[in-house]
Amino acid sequence: MAIDSQTPATGPGTAAPSPAHPPRDTRLxxxxxxxxxxxxxxxxxxxxxxxxxxxxxxxxxxxxxxxxxxxxxxxxxxxxxxxxxxxxxxxxxxxxxxxxxxxxxxxxxxxxxxxxxxxxxxxxxxxxxxxxxxxxxxxxxxxxxxxxxxxxxxxxxxxxxxxxxxxxxxxxxxxxxxxxxxxxxxxxxxxxxxxxxxxxxxxxxxxxxxxxxxxxxRPRLDVPGAVTVTGGLLAVIYSLSSAAQRGFGGVDVWGTLLVGVALLVAFVVVESKASAPLISLPMLRRRTVAWGNVGGLVTFSMMSVVIFVLTLYLQEILGLSSFETGLVFGVQGIASAFAGTYAARLIGRFGARRVLVGSLLGQGLFIAALLGIGTDSGALLATVAISLASMCHLGAIISYGVTVTSGVPDEEQGLATGLVTTTQQVGLTVGIPLLGVLATTQASLFDGVRTVLAIDAVIVLAAAVLVAAGLGLRGRARA
The missing domain is CATH 1.20.1250.20 (MFS general substrate transporter like domains)
Structure with a gap:
């Protein structure tokens, strides 16, 4: 059921609006x-x-x-x-x-x-x-x-x-x-x-x-698929969460991670043979679904790392209080809200795929700008750069959601949005264990922070190039 302020509700004998020519009025x-x-x-x-x-x-x-x-x-x-x-x-x-x-x-x-x-x-x-x-x-x-x-x-x-x-x-x-x-x-x-x-x-x-x-x-629920994907995700998230606290040295961390990966591989095999699969593998072969989720995974995971290391930098190197650190991230939040008011307009004008790639490029460049911070000063630079990076980050969040769900039939929207939200959660989980630990294990915390920021920026910029190629940015398609 769609609520459209300008178009009559569809029903028997009523043609639905063509996705290729969507109504341009955004009023609700x-x-x-x-x-x-x-x-x-x-x-x-x-x-x-x-x-x-x-x-x-x-x-x-x-x-x-x-x-x-x-x-x-x-x-x-x-x-x-x-x-x-x-x-x-x-x-x-x-x-x-x-x-x-x-x-x-x-x-x-x-x-x-x-x-x-x-x-x-x-x-x-x-x-x-x-x-x-x-x-x-x-x-x-x-x-x-x-x-x-x-x-x-x-x-x-x-x-x-x-x-x-x-x-x-x-x-x-x-x-x-x-x-x-x-x-x-x-x-x-x-x-x-x-x-x-x-x-x-x-x-x-x-x-x-x-x-x-x-x-x-109402087809049968794919129980084998549900068991393998849920078990796999639980194992991977547990291992990465544990690694964030204790590092990757523990046998239980590696063991659980390997079990999780094995279950996810088994899930793919199960889905390829299931009559009513939990995930339609042809859906995952869609460029917009596959590469849109790659962009979402990178933007979430790499921004979570930046927030983590900046919190360490502001409090433990510059000596800011928790309240002052909160103000820095408060400015970041205001900047994100501002970006959110314009993201839909940019998507309507340039298409979700272009906005996704452009947002990833902007996020990577502004994270790279954080390399200019110092041990005695840098709070202002950190505030400005993280705010601008967050504006681009929000553009990537919105555009990857539009990219993944566009063109997906209503009966599969729960699956498509499940992929979107799973990407969000996994992204928020994997970033800090994979990179954040580098900041806390080096002899100098400041050198560790700069190393993590440099790697983070390179990953985001590389992802922008790969997503652009994967999505095939040609023509004027909206998504």
């Missing part, structure tokens, strides 16, 4: 705006959860009795299910109803957040975090597929994805700033309580506003 009806608000609020809530707890971890650990080495589980307990189950729930939503699953995910997320708020020991807190991650694994792909099936392909969907991408970026940045303020004034439990309130508001509004959406047919 009042109801469409409310639907967009509900879906974006849910995405913002999940993005907030990724970062709002980070600065509260030392206080939380002291209160609940979590050792410093065990604090990583406050993050890992959320990351494992939120990344591991995304593809599965994206497909389940296609088959059994996206709205129903979205509401169930909201209820689970809110209940889990309440458990984390009231936690009385480490076990209860970590259980709450794990259930939050499971709820997020339901909310993110179902919310995205509801968005792409509600708003018709063309300027309206581009605008909706632009707003969603902006709030995703703002949610992550807001969480970093808000987490510190709330922890200092109200205590760490307030960060989890905020998520309870968010979930409650969205859960009240969503049933009345969102349309039900599902595929017309």
């Amino acid at each position: 009806t009042g109801r469409a705006k409310l639907v967009l608000f509900v879906l974006c609020a849910a995405q913002f809530m999940v993005a907030l959860d990724f970062s709002v707890l980070n600065v509260a971890l030392p206080t939380l650990g002291a209160d609940l009795g979590l050792s410093r080495s065990a604090l990583q589980w406050a993050v890992t307990a959320f990351a494992l299910p939120s990344g591991g189950f995304l593809l599965l729930f994206g497909r389940v939503a296609d088959l059994f109803g996206r709205k129903k699953l979205f509401l169930a995910g909201l209820a689970l997320f809110g209940t889990a957040s309440l458990l984390a708020t009231l936690a009385w020991d480490p076990a209860s807190f970590l259980a709450g975090r794990a259930l939050q991650g499971l709820g997020a694994a339901v909310i993110v792909p179902t919310g995205m597929s509801l968005l792409t099936t509600t708003f018709p392909e063309g300027p309206q969907r581009d605008k909706a994805l632009g707003i969603s991408g902006t709030l995703l970026s703002l949610g992550y940045t807001t969480g970093m700033v808000l987490g510190g303020v709330m922890t200092d004034t109200l205590g760490w439990r307030s960060t989890m309580g905020l998520l309870v309130a968010f979930a409650a508001v969205v859960l009240v509004l969503a049933p009345r506003l969102l349309p039900e959406s599902r595929t017309p047919q």
